[in-house]
Structure formats: C-alpha cells, structure tokens
Amino acid sequence: MKLRIHDEEEKIFRGKAERLREKRGRFLDMHVLRSLIYSLCSISPGYEHSLYLAGKEYSKKAVKKLKIRDLEQSFMTLSIIFDRTNLGTMKYKIFEEKHLAHVIIEENAISYALGFKRNACHFISGYIAGFLEGIFKGNIIVYEIKCASKGDRWCEFVVKF
Amino acid sequence: MQMVLNKIRTGISGLDEILQGGFPSNSIIAVFGPPGSGKSIFCMQFIDQGLKSGDSCIFLTTDRSPEEIKDIAKDFGWDLSDVIFIDDYSWRSGVESGGKYCIKDPSDLNYLNILIGDILKETRSEKKRIVIDSVSALILYNNPNFAMRFLHIIGAKARLYNSCMLITLESGVHDERAINLVNYIADGAIELDFIEGEGRRLRVLKMSRTKHDIGWKKFEFGKNGIILV
Numbered sequence: 001m002k003l004r005i006h007d008e009e010e011k012i013f014r015g016k017a018e019r020l021r022e023k024r025g026r027f028l029d030m031h032v033l034r035s036l037i038y039s040l041c042s043i044s045p046g047y048e049h050s051l052y053l054a055g056k057e058y059s060k061k062a063v064k065k066l067k068i069r070d071l072e073q074s075f076m077t078l079s080i081i082f083d084r085t086n087l088g089t090m091k092y093k094i095f096e097e098k099h100l101a102h103v104i105i106e107e108n109a110i111s112y113a114l115g116f117k118r119n120a121c122h123f124i125s126g127y128i129a130g131f132l133e134g135i136f137k138g139n140i141i142v143y144e145i146k147c148a149s150k151g152d153r154w155c156e157f158v159v160k161f
Numbered sequence: 162m163q164m165v166l167n168k169i170r171t172g173i174s175g176l177d178e179i180l181q182g183g184f185p186s187n188s189i190i191a192v193f194g195p196p197g198s199g200k201s202i203f204c205m206q207f208i209d210q211g212l213k214s215g216d217s218c219i220f221l222t223t224d225r226s227p228e229e230i231k232d233i234a235k236d237f238g239w240d241l242s243d244v245i246f247i248d249d250y251s252w253r254s255g256v257e258s259g260g261k262y263c264i265k266d267p268s269d270l271n272y273l274n275i276l277i278g279d280i281l282k283e284t285r286s287e288k289k290r291i292v293i294d295s296v297s298a299l300i301l302y303n304n305p306n307f308a309m310r311f312l313h314i315i316g317a318k319a320r321l322y323n324s325c326m327l328i329t330l331e332s333g334v335h336d337e338r339a340i341n342l343v344n345y346i347a348d349g350a351i352e353l354d355f356i357e358g359e360g361r362r363l364r365v366l367k368m369s370r371t372k373h374d375i376g377w378k379k380f381e382f383g384k385n386g387i388i389l390v
Contacts, residue, residue, distance in 0.1 A: 045224035046196025049297040049334045119253050126301075139304040141268050144253060160268055 030109050037110050037120055048122045055126025056133070063134035071096060071161075074135055075103070078128060087124070088112075088155075101159040103128065103142075111149035120149035125157060132161060167370075169288070169325040172210025173203070175378065175389025176363075184349060185370045186288070187320045191296075191343050192329045194353030199361055199380075199387065200329040202237070203353065204292045205230065206386040207327055209239035217284035219277070219291045221247040223267070223298035227260055237386045245280055249273070249298070267302040270311040277315055281322040289324035291315075297331040300339055309342045316346055363389075 040047040068074050071094055079090040088108040094101045111120040121144050129142040138161060146156035168182030177183045184190050194200045201224070211218045220241075222230055227246035234241045249264040262276060281289065293299070293315075299308045312328065319326040330343055332352075344350055350366040354377070362377045380389045 044196035046200070046295070046297070046331045046334075048224070049295075049301055049331045050196060052301050053334050141302050141304075143267055143302055147253075 033110060034114060037123070038114055038116065041116060041118060041120055041122075045118070048119075051122035052126035052129075055123040055128075056130035057126075059127045059130035060134040063131050066135075068135050071101075074132055075101065078103075078131055099161050101161070103157040103159060105155040105157075106153075108148050108155045111147055111155055114149035116147075116149040118150065119144045119147040121147055121155050121157075124155070128157060128159060132159070136161065169290070170210050170214065172206050172213070173387045173389070174383075175380070176387075179365060179373055179378070179389075180368060181371055181373070184325050185368070186325060187323060188348040188369065189316045189319065189326045189328065189346060190349040190351065190368075191347035192327060192351050192353065193332050193340075193366075194329075195332045195355065198332075198353040198355045199382070200353055201225070201230075201294055202233070202382065203351075203387060204294045204327055204329060205234045205237070205239060205241065208241060208244055208290060208292055209234065209237075209386070211288075211290035212241070212243055214288070215286060216288040216290050217286035218244045219247065219280055219284075219289065220244050221249055221273075221277070221291070221293045223249045223293075223295055225294075226250050237382075238384070239386070245284070247273070247276065247280075267298070270299070270303055270307055274311055274314055278318055281318060281324065284322075287323065289319075289322055291319055291324050291326040293326070293328045295329040295331060296343065297329070297334055300335060305335075305339055309339070309346070312343070312346050 040051065066077065068077055075092045075094060079092065082088050082090040082105065086109060088105040091104045092101055105124065108121065110124065114120055125142040125144050129140045132140040141160040142157055144155060144157050146152040146154065148155050167186050168184065169186055170177050170183040171180070192200050192203055208218045208220060220230065227248055231241050245262070246260050247262045247264065248260045249267060251263060252265055252267060264273060296308070296312065299311065316326060328343070330340070349368040351363060352366055353361065353363045355361050360379060361381060362379045364375060364377045365373045366375070378389050380387050
C-alpha cells in the first residue's frame, strides 16, 4: 500500500497545509506540541476528554481515503504514521479472538519525560480509536494504562474492538 | 415548610436560595460545563454538605484519584474521609489505589452497576448522595448507548434508595445526542461557565418541582467553596 502521510492532513485542510509547509518548512518544534498538551492537561482533567475526542474525530475523517481492510493492516499503517510523523515507535500485538490489542509507543514525542503526574496521551488514544472506527465502523475503546509522561518506560494502550 | 423538608441542600451559598432549599430529593442532577469551570469543586461541596447532614456519600471518580480529591477538598476545609469512593481513575496508572472499591476495566459497566447497587444496599443512612464525576469518561471509554443505559439504570437505583445523584458532563466534548440523553435522564440541570475577564457563572437550566430563576449568576471560589455573588 502506498501511504503518503500528509494525504490525510491535506484532505482536511484542502491543500492549505501544503502551501504553508512550502513557506515555513516541514517541521514544527516538538516543544510547541509538548507545551500545548502539558498546558491543557494542567488546566483541568476535563481537557483529557476533549483531546481524546479531538484525536478521534480527526483520524476518523483522515482514514477515509486509505483503503485498509483488515486489522493487521490497520495497526501496521498506524505504526507507519507514528514513525513518519516522528511521534514515536509503535509496536503492537493483536489478540483477535479476544477482540483486544496491546499497543506500545516508545519515545513518544508528546509525553516522553513530560514530568506530569497523569497520563498525557489522550489525543493519541483518541487517534487510534478514531482510526480503527473509521475503518471498521464499530465502537472502538482505547485506554492508556502506562504513560511515559509520569515516568513509565513507554506508553501502553489497550484497544478493545 | 413541607417543600423545604423534601429538598437536599447543596451547601452552596446562594444556590440553595435560588432552588428554594436545594435539589429535589430522589433526583438526578446534571452539571454541565467546560473543563476548568468548577464542576468537580461543585461536586465536592455537595458531598461535604451531605456528610454534614449525616447522609451516606458515594463518589465515583473517573478523572482524579480519591487521594487527589481529598487533598483538593482539604484546601476548602472539607474532610471527605468518610466518603465511599469508587476509584475509576487509578487503573490508568497501572497501580491499584488502596481503596476498597477500585475499577480495573473502565469499559465493564455491568460490574460498576452491580458495585453501586451493592454499596447502596449496604449503606444504612436514610438519605444518600451519589456523585459521578464525570460521565464524559464513561461515554468516551464505552459505547455511548451502553453508557446512557448504565446511567438510566443507576438513576433508577438511586431513586429506589432515596438518593440524590449528581453527574457531571464536559461541555463541548459530546455530540448533541449525548447531551440530550443526559438531559432526558436528569431531573435537573445546572450549567457552569467561565468567561475570560469576567469570571465564573452558573445558571439553573431546569429543576423539577421547583420554580427558579434561569438567569446566569456569578460565582467565585471562597475559602469554604463556591459562593454566589
């Protein structure tokens, strides 16, 4: 499968992001993203829900163009997206008979050593849920059980489908 | 006089007057508001008033650990050590809290339903107060239809056991259908808001068996909690 990472973004922002990238370059300082997440989560735990839903809605729209049919391909694509956007290294294990998957993200650019006392990957949890819901149309639940933001070695998610 | 006897005092200075004594007994009250608007403090104050009135108080927390809630409450001079906490938060950290009731799987609403039912049966106070802070997490980590069905069942149980139940919901997070369903389940609804430069405000959107003002009222956090100004 040919995957252009920015296809999904272009679909939502209708070419404007590409024009901006030509002018400003392709990369944004990681601090901006980390500060944003840190600030939102510091204001109120309520933003965790907003971030989860934001991630979910974004990826649900974005995934529509990708022709993915099975679970293995879905998780593989997710890991490519995480790798190419430099968000982190994603590993996964699918337990199809249990309708469950475990996802690990190492060196997560959002949460790694954030020094936060709580989980910080709500956008990513929502992103994974929305990505899979966009493909399989069912209700996908993703929750984070370990997070590098509070000192865990990696971020770990349980995906229920 | 009879009307006052059937009311559950919120403990929030100014709000009980607007509500002619407090929330109706055996009712479900939804508290809406954006993150940071003061929903959790509202709940803690409601629970503190319950303890002072001798009610049994159950607090289902999805966004903070029970220890964090007790710490925040202490800042306002509230001692919540007698509250029965259902910890639906600590599973996220992978470490179980030392509390008696700790949820291991946020998507197992059946277990949560049975657990709340058992606690309601065990508690002997004539009146009970239940807080679910927040329903938003239940909706996000579950099929929204299941979450609503769960609320409906818990609401019925709460009424059966002479309880007043407070549920919080984040504004701007859920679709209109979810908000409408919560509104349908609830007997009363209060909206909190925060406007930059103007401060915090609240309004009573609906309250069964109560004539009330629907206008916005400004409030602030005083030394002993929320005060309407």
